[in-house]
Amino acid sequence: MRFMPEAAWNTTAGRFRRASLWLGLVGVLAFLLADLEITTLSPGTELARIGTGFLTPDFAATEFVWQALANTLAFAFQGVALGVVAGFVLALGWRFRGVRAFSAVIRAVHELFWGLIFLQITGLSPLTGVLAIAIPYAGIFAKVFGEFLEEADARPATALPSGSTWLATFFYARLPLILLPVRTYSAYRLECGLRASAILGFIGLPTLGFHLETAFRQGDYSAGAAILYLFFLLIGTLRWWLHRHLLPLYLGAALWWAPPLSSAPAGTLWRFLSEDIVPAPLRQDGGFEAFMQWCLRLASEQALPGLWHTLVLSSAALLLTALLSLLLFPLVSPRFGSPLSRGLGHILLVILRTTPEFLLAFILLLLFGPSMLPGIIALALHTSAIVAWLGGRFTLQWPARCDGATGLRGYCYEVLPRIYPNLLALLLYRWEIIMRETAILGILGITTLGYFVDAAFAEFRFDRALFLILVSVLLNLGVDAFSRRLRQHLRLSLNEGRTLARLPGADTTPPRGAAP
Amino acid sequence: MDVLFSFRGDHLYQGARPVLTDLTLTVRPGEKVALLGRSGAGKSTLLGALRCQHATQVAWCPQDGALVPMLSAFHNIYMGALPRHGVGYSLLNLVWPQARERQAIHALARQLGIEDCLRVSIDRLSGGQAQRVALGRALYTRRPVLLGDEPVSSVDEHQAQRLLALALSQHDSAVVALHDRSLALSCFDRVLGLRDGALVLDAPTSGLTLADLDALYA
Numbered sequence: 001m002r003f004m005p006e007a008a009w010n011t012t013a014g015r016f017r018r019a020s021l022w023l024g025l026v027g028v029l030a031f032l033l034a035d036l037e038i039t040t041l042s043p044g045t046e047l048a049r050i051g052t053g054f055l056t057p058d059f060a061a062t063e064f065v066w067q068a069l070a071n072t073l074a075f076a077f078q079g080v081a082l083g084v085v086a087g088f089v090l091a092l093g094w095r096f097r098g099v100r101a102f103s104a105v106i107r108a109v110h111e112l113f114w115g116l117i118f119l120q121i122t123g124l125s126p127l128t129g130v131l132a133i134a135i136p137y138a139g140i141f142a143k144v145f146g147e148f149l150e151e152a153d154a155r156p157a158t159a160l161p162s163g164s165t166w167l168a169t170f171f172y173a174r175l176p177l178i179l180l181p182v183r184t185y186s187a188y189r190l191e192c193g194l195r196a197s198a199i200l201g202f203i204g205l206p207t208l209g210f211h212l213e214t215a216f217r218q219g220d221y222s223a224g225a226a227i228l229y230l231f232f233l234l235i236g237t238l239r240w241w242l243h244r245h246l247l248p249l250y251l252g253a254a255l256w257w258a259p260p261l262s263s264a265p266a267g268t269l270w271r272f273l274s275e276d277i278v279p280a281p282l283r284q285d286g287g288f289e290a291f292m293q294w295c296l297r298l299a300s301e302q303a304l305p306g307l308w309h310t311l312v313l314s315s316a317a318l319l320l321t322a323l324l325s326l327l328l329f330p331l332v333s334p335r336f337g338s339p340l341s342r343g344l345g346h347i348l349l350v351i352l353r354t355t356p357e358f359l360l361a362f363i364l365l366l367l368f369g370p371s372m373l374p375g376i377i378a379l380a381l382h383t384s385a386i387v388a389w390l391g392g393r394f395t396l397q398w399p400a401r402c403d404g405a406t407g408l409r410g411y412c413y414e415v416l417p418r419i420y421p422n423l424l425a426l427l428l429y430r431w432e433i434i435m436r437e438t439a440i441l442g443i444l445g446i447t448t449l450g451y452f453v454d455a456a457f458a459e460f461r462f463d464r465a466l467f468l469i470l471v472s473v474l475l476n477l478g479v480d481a482f483s484r485r486l487r488q489h490l491r492l493s494l495n496e497g498r499t500l501a502r503l504p505g506a507d508t509t510p511p512r513g514a515a516p
Numbered sequence: 517m518d519v520l521f522s523f524r525g526d527h528l529y530q531g532a533r534p535v536l537t538d539l540t541l542t543v544r545p546g547e548k549v550a551l552l553g554r555s556g557a558g559k560s561t562l563l564g565a566l567r568c569q570h571a572t573q574v575a576w577c578p579q580d581g582a583l584v585p586m587l588s589a590f591h592n593i594y595m596g597a598l599p600r601h602g603v604g605y606s607l608l609n610l611v612w613p614q615a616r617e618r619q620a621i622h623a624l625a626r627q628l629g630i631e632d633c634l635r636v637s638i639d640r641l642s643g644g645q646a647q648r649v650a651l652g653r654a655l656y657t658r659r660p661v662l663l664g665d666e667p668v669s670s671v672d673e674h675q676a677q678r679l680l681a682l683a684l685s686q687h688d689s690a691v692v693a694l695h696d697r698s699l700a701l702s703c704f705d706r707v708l709g710l711r712d713g714a715l716v717l718d719a720p721t722s723g724l725t726l727a728d729l730d731a732l733y734a
Contacts, residue, residue, distance in 0.1 A: 159582035159650075161657045162571035163599030168606045172595050176584050 016420055019490055020322075027319025030312045034376065039369030046366050053221020059230075061223035062211045069230060072207040074258040075126065076197040077250050079133025080190050086134065087141020088182075094146030103146075107139025108476035110439035111196045112450070113469050115203050116457045121272050125263035129205050133196050137189065144185055148178040183244070191238060195356050198231060202358070202443055203454075209358075216362055228359065235354055276462040283463075298464055302456075303471045306442075306449035310475065313372050313448060314435045317379040321434070322427055324384035326416075329391030329423075335415055336407075345392075352385035358440045365444055375441040375448075379434050387426050394419040425492035428483045435479050439472070449475070520545045520661065520689055521566050528561050535561040537713050543691060545660075548684055550700035551693040552717070552732055553710035559693040562710070563663050566691055570661060575687065577654035579665035581646050585639040589630060589649045592638060593621050596656035621656065627682055628652050629675070643670040651679060655686055662690040669695060677702065697729040 040046065059065075093099040115132035122128045156173040164172075201209025208231055215224035262268075275283065281290035330336040331345025357378045364374030395415055442450020449472045456465035521543040528536040535558040543549060543566075551559050560579060567574050575596070583592045591610065594617055598606055609617055625631040628648045638646050647670045654662060662683060668676040676696065680703045684690055691708075694700050700707055701721050709717025709732045717732060 153582075155578065155580060155582035156584045159576060159578045159653075160595055161576060161599050161659070162574070164595075165598070165603050167603045168598045168601075171607055171610055172587070172591065172598065173584050176586050180586070 013417055013420075015490060016424060019486065020424070023322075024319060026315050027322070030315035031319065034312050034316050034372045036373045036376075037369070037371045038373065039371060040367065043367040049219070050221050050363060050366070054225045056222050057226035057229055058220075058222035059226045061220060062215065062227060064206075065208075065211055065227060065230070068201070068206055068208050068211050068227075069234070070257055071126075071129070071205075072194065072197045072201075072209075072234075073250075074254040075129035075133060075200065075205070075207060076190065076193040077254040078126075078130040078258070078260055079197065080137060080186070080193040081251055082130060082134035083137030083141055083189075083193075084186050086138035088145055090138060090142035091145035091149060094142070094149060099142070100146070103139040103142040104477055104480065105139070105473055107136045107143065108436070108473040108480075109136060109469055110436050110450070110472075111136055112199065112203055112439050112443060113453060113472070115200050115205065116453070116465065117469075119203065119205075119457075120276065120462060121264060121269050122262035123264035123268070124204065124206075125261060126258035127260045127262045129197065129200055129207070129258075130260045132200055132205075133193050137193065140189070141186075145178070145182060148181055149174065152177040187242065190242065191235060194235060199356065199358055199440060202440070212359070213362075216366070231356075232354060272462070277466045279463045279467070280461075295467070298467055299471075302452040302464070303449070303468055306447065306452045306468065307471060307475060309372070309446070310435065310438050310448040310450075310472075313375050313438055313441070313446070314379070314431065314479075316372070317376045317383070317434050318427065318431055320376060320380035321383045321387065321430065322423075324380055325387040325391060325423060325427070328384055328388035329395070329419075330411060330415075332389060332392035333395040333415070334392075335395050335410065349385045349389050352381050353389065355382065357382040357437055358444065361441055361444055361446075365446075370445045372446060375438065375444075375446045378441075379437060383430050383434060387423060387430065390426055391419055391423050394422045421490070421492055424490065425487060428487055428492070431483050432476060432480050435476055518545050519543075520547070521569050521691075523565075526565075528558065528565050530558075530561050535713060536710070536715070539715055541708070541715060541718070543689070545689050547689055547706055548704045549689075549691045549706045549708055550704035550721075551691055551708050551710070552695075552697065552700055552729060553693075554733055555695075557710040558713060559710060560665055563665050563691065563693060567663055573659055573661045575654040575657040575659045575662050577651055577662070577664040577667045579693075581638075581650040583638045583646060583650055583653075586637050588635050588637050589625070589641065589645075589652075590618070590621055590634040592649050593624065593634075593652040593656050596653040597658075600658070621652075624652055624655060628655075628679065644672075647671060648679065651683060655683060660688040662687040662692065664690070664692040666693055666695065668699075697726055700729065701726065 062068075087103075090099055090103055111132050114135050115128060118128040118131050122131070152174065156177070157169050160169055160173055198208040198212070201207040201211065202213050204210065208227055212224055212227045212231075215221070215227060279291055279294055281287070281294045286294075328345075328349065332342055332349060334342065337345070360378035360381055361374050364378055368374050395418075438446075438448040439450035439453070442448040442452070443454045445451065449468055453465050453468045453472070456462070456468060519542055521541070523539045523541045526536075526539050527534055528539060539562075551562065553559050567576060584595075590613060594606075594609060597617070601609075605614070608614065622631055622634065625634050628651065630645055630648045630652070633641055633645055638649060641649070647668065651664070651667050654664065654667070664683070667683065668679050671679060673696070676699060680692070680699060684692075684703060690704075692704070701724060704721055706720050707717060707724060707729070708715060709729070711717075711732055717728075719728075
C-alpha cells in the first residue's frame with residue numbers, strides 16, 4: 001500500500017498557536033526565575049483583619065476625606081482636559097516621525113514618575129497633579145487620535161472641490177469622521193485619569209490615595225475600606241453624572257477648587273534643570289571618566305536589576321493574565337451558562353476591573369510580603385478582568401447556530417478560534433500597560449525600576465532618578481515596538497483606541513448622550 | 517481650436533498598475549461626453565486623470581459619494597462651496613447654518629428632490645438620497661466642468677434621466693461615467709467606450725445605436 005505524500009499544514013490558526021507557544025514559554029521561564037516567596041508569617045490573621053475592616057467601613061475615621069475626593073476629581077478633570085487638547089494638537093502632526101517619537105517618550109513615563117519630577121519643580125501643588133496626568137495622557141491621546149485620523153475614510157476629503165483650504169477641509173471632512181470615537185475614548189480615559197489622580201496620593205499629593213495608603217499602612221482597615229468604597233462609588237456612578245453637557249461646569253468647578261498654580265519659589269525650575277538633574281560627577285567637575293564610572297555603577301547596581309525584575313514580573317503577569325482571561329471570558333459570554341451565571345460573572349469582573357491594581361497589590365503585599373507574587377497576581381487579576389470582559393463581547397460578533405456545539409466542545413471549536421485573534425491583540429496592547437504599571441509596584445516596595453526611581457527621589461538624588469526614568473522609557477519603547485511588530489506579523493488590528501471605541505465600555509460605558 | 521482635456525499616447529496608472537495604455541483623446545469645451553465600459557475598464561482612473569488636468573475648473577462627483585456620514589445633507593452639499601468662502605465663514609456655517617446658504621441649498625435640493633432630508637445626516641439616508649446629495653455637492657461647486665462617476669446609478673430610471681439633464685444643463689462641459697447605455701444616448705452628444713485598457717469607441721451619439729454600445733460589454 002502506498003501513501004500519498006501529505007501536504008503541510010497551512011492555517012491561520014497555526015500562526016497564532018506558534019506565537020502563543022513562544023509567549024507562553026517566555027511566561028513560564030519568567031515564573032521559574034521570579035521571586036515568589038511568601039515571607040509574612042501569618043497571612044491568615046492579616047487577611048482576617050482586612051476582611052473585618054471591609055465589613056465595618058468607618059467613614060468618619062479620615063479627616064479631610066471630602067477635600068481629598070474633591071482634589072482627586074479636580075486633578076483628573078484638569079489633567080485629562082489638558083491632555084485631550086495637547087494630544088489633539090500633537091495628533092495633527094502625526095505623520096511626522098518627530099511628533100510620534102515625542103509622544104511615545106512622554107507616554108512611556110508613568111504618571112507617578114511625572115508626579116515625582118514635578119514635585120521638585122512645582123512643589124506640592126495642584127499644578128503638579130494636573131501636569132502629572134496631562135503630560136503622559138497627551139502622549140496617549142496623540143497616538144490614539146493620530147491613528148483615528150490615519151484610519152478614517154480619506155475619500156470625503158479628496159472629494160472636496162480643489163481650492164478648499166486645509167482648515168475648512170479638516171473641520172468639514174476629517175473631524176466629523178473621528179469625533180465620536182474621540183469622545184468615547186476621552187470618556188474612557190477620564191475614568192483612567194480618576195484612578196491615576198487617586199494613585200498620585202501615594203507620592204504625597206492630597207488625593208484619595210494619600211489617605212488610603214496612610215490608613216492601610218497603619219493597619220486601620222476600616223478607614224481604608226471606607227475610602228475605597230468612596231472611590232468605587234465615584235467610578236461606579238460615572239455614567240450617571242458624567243454628561244457631555246455638564247463637562248464645562250465640572251471643569252470650571254475643578255479650576256475654582258484647585259487653581260493649577262505652582263507653590264515652588266521662582267527659580268526652582270532653573271535649579272532643577274541646571275543643577276539637580278546634572279549627574280553628580282559632572283556637577284563636581286569629576287570629568288568624563290568619573291561620569292562613565294557613575295553611569296556604569298548606576299547601571300549595574302540599579303538599572304539592570306530593576307530592568308530585569310520589571311521584565312520578569314511583567315512577562316509572568318502577562319502569562320497569568322492570558323490564562324485567567326481564557327478561563328473568565330465564558331462567564332460573561334452569552335454562549336455559555338445561564339442568565340444567572342452571567343449576572344454573577346459580570347459582577348465578579350466589574351469588581352476585579354474597578355479595583356485599581358495598586359490596591360490589589362497593596363493588600364496582597366500585606367498578605368504575602370514583598371516578593372513578586374503580589375505584583376504578578378494583582379496585575380493579572382486586574383488586566384484579565386478587562387480582557388475577559390471584552391472577550392465576552394467579541395463572542396457576539398457572529399450569528400449563533402442552533403446546531404452548533406456547546407459546552408467545552410463549543411468553547412474549543414466554535415468560540416476560541418474565532419475570538420483568539422482579538423484576545424491576543426488585546427493582550428499584546430496590555431503588555432505595554434502592564435509594563436508601565438510595574439512603576440506603582442516599585443513604589444509599594446517590589447524591586448522593579450519604579451522602586452529604584454522612588455528611592456532615588458527619596459534620597460534627593462534627582463540625577464539618578466532621571467537616569468533610571470530614561471532606562472524605563474527605553475524599556476517601554478522597546479516593548480511597544482516588539483508588540484507592534486508581533487501584531488503586524490500576526491496581522492492583528494494595531495489600534496487599541498479603535499478596538500475600544502468599537503466596543504465602548506472597556507472600563508466604562510460612554511456617558512449617555514455621547515452616542516447620536 | 518480650444519481644447520479642454522487632451523491625452524497624447526499617455527499611460528494612466530492606478531497605483532503602480534497600468535490601467536489605460538497609449539491613450540489619445542481630446543475633449544473640447546462645451547462637449548457633453550458619456551463614458552462607458554465594463555466595471556474595471558478604467559473609467560474612474562480616466563476621470564481622475566481628467567480632474568488633475570483642470571482641478572480648479574472641475575465640479576467633482578465621485579462614484580462612492582465620499583460624503584461625511586455623520587454630517588447633514590445640508591452641510592455635505594455646502595462642502596461644494598468651500599473654495600468660494602473664507603475659513604471663518606465656513607466654520608461659522610458648520611455650527612450655525614447661514615440663512616444665505618440655507619436658501620440657496622434648499623432651492624437646489626428641491627430640484628434634486630431631497631428638500632425634506634436636508635437636516636438628516638447621510639448615514640440615515642437611503643442610497644438614492646445620498647447619491648443626490650453627492651450630486652448636489654458637485655452642482656453647488658458652481659464650476660464649468662462636471663466630472664461624474666456613476667452619479668445616478670442608485671436612482672430609478674425616470675429620475676436618473678431628469679437629474680442627469682439638470683446636472684448637464686448647469687455645466688458648460690461634462691464627462692460622466694455611466695452604466696446605463698440608453699441614458700448615454702439620450703443625454704449626451706458624444707460617447708467614449710473603454711475596453712481592455714484601451715479607448716475602443718469614440719463617436720458622436722447621433723450615429724450610434726444601443727447595439728453598437730452592447731459590443732463594449734460582450
